[in-house]
Amino acid sequence: MNFVEVLRTALFALRGNWMRSALTSLGVIIGIAAVIVMVSVGQGTQAEIDKLVSGLGSNRLDISGGSGVGGGGVRLAAGSRYTLSVDDADAIRREIPEVQYVAASLRGGTQVVYAESNWSTQWQGVQPDWFDINEWKIATGQPFDAHDYSGASKSVILGDTVGQQLFGDQDPVGQTVRLGRVPFTVVATLKPKGQGGFGQDQDDVVVVPLETARRRLSGATALPPGAVQQISLGVGRAGDLSYAQDEVEALLRQRHRIQPGDDDDFSVRNIAEVVATRTQTTRLMSLLLGAVAGISLIVGGIGIMNIMLVSVTERIREIGLRMAVGAGPGDIRKQFLAEAMLISMIGGVIGILLGVVGALLVARFGSLPVALNGKVVALAAGFSIATGLFFGYYPARKASLLDPIEALRQQ
Amino acid sequence: MSVAAKGARGPVIRTHGLRKVYSAGTEAEVVALRGVDLAIAAGEFVAIMGPSGSGKSTLMNMIGCLDTPTSGTYRCDGVEIASLDAEARAELRLQKIGFVFQGFNLLPRMSALENVAMPMSYANITRDERMRRAHAALDSVGLSERAQHRPGELSGGQQQRVAIARALINRPQILLADEPTGALDSRTGEEILALFKRLRDEDHTVVLITHDADVAAHADHIYEMRDGELHPATHPPGARA
16 A cells, blocks of 8 residues: 555544544644743753853853951951962963963942942952953943053943943943042943843943052052952863863962962852853753653653554454455554554644744743744654654554454454 | 466365364364365356354355465465465455455445445555546446445445445455345345356356355355365255245
């Protein structure tokens, strides 16, 4: 029996009981639609995380100073002792070629004042590479030039939030603001980055050159010469990250003369590791969503098997007759398998349409991120074919193994 | 494909010591056939009689290649059946055997024409050719104007003629009929039997299974099954009428 003939016969048989066929398809329709919606939500969440990771800079390392010991032996926060210096940053830049960007920085809090407005914010005193490592882009104005960095000029770049708070719709570039009591000239504003990976407002910041910060902003605290709180590194290739981390640690231990066995007086934080944990959580969620969809598809498949078994029993005389007039076991198997496949594939097509519409609705009105692509649809189509094959095979085989004499004798 | 057999004009059906035992070795053991020897030549019209339970249906299933013997041999048009698997036996039925059943066994949702054409869908014949041949077959049983009717819209005699057209569609050498007139009134039965005789004259081998001596009387040779054994009829045709 050729393919067209098998298909024609299967269609004819399904039409004879179209209500039943439609209801059986419904199981597959729901299963496939669920697969599409669930998988695209899972992928959307994953994509969201990936975006976040690239926002944090997955190729970066952050080195903080050692934690100090306060009164009564209380350990203080990392970076509370100024164990890092600009020279450390220069040494890393010089000796570890895998490291593409190096920026030492100081930070602190201050009140920013413009005319009658004022705003409490964080300042960052930075070296030039800081903008690349943190992927900050200039919105208006000009970035710091070499003179700003070397001459400790009183120039400031405002984050979007600070600009909005102090200037509203006015252009801040060229205006003078006070950081604490020191007047600064606004040379540029930053493009907004929005919320950070941990919920904070990344745009609530002002940036000044490192030396400016040391001389004008770090206040009364006497800093050791050249001291910085943090050194941020950007590695050219993500694959070099852990190698670079080892190199940096070795270099700093050597420079700080730390004996083998002694604790580091600095700590290196690898954001990729932090993010990996989050990624794992998301992956688990995707897996769960997929499992729910998979289960509904299995239920649909069981429906197909159930109906096909009923159909074999009902049509046992027809099977016997077809065998008597010359249908071989293979022909009978093909016929029943084709019926199961048709049910699941028609269900698959409708389910894909419904699933795509559902995913688009979730993207439009739901609060979940959705990533719908050809891969998801292909996966669903593959599932619907596999469901028909898997759950249709047993009834088809059962039909093909019938004894024609017995089958014809049934009433 | 049956060049040798046709050339030789040997028996189309030849069995030797055919035995069939059901549920062998258990308490429910039934010996349906006890060594049946039978030879039927091409173009013969043979009736096999016997009461129910005598084994005549088993013999028909055997001749029709639906079943395989427990022991003994059966050559259908020169092919030894015991050596064939289910797929090969199906192919043989497709090529050489047409069945006519007491209950017609037409598929109720198909038209008469589609019922007649159905076996050919397993023979890789194009749809156009199939429909053409199905029309011709219906024509030969005098039902061409009923081609589009469903079985439910036909009388018993008409349904049986559709079933005969279906049995003939692949031009089989052997036509097996199991109580073909059992469900018909006697006048319609006569028509069917006349049709069988015509087919015999067209060189088909017709084997008729019946328990009715009047029906059997139309055949050229009559055999009787008794307790699984086959005997030439003791009563000459018509003696009981």
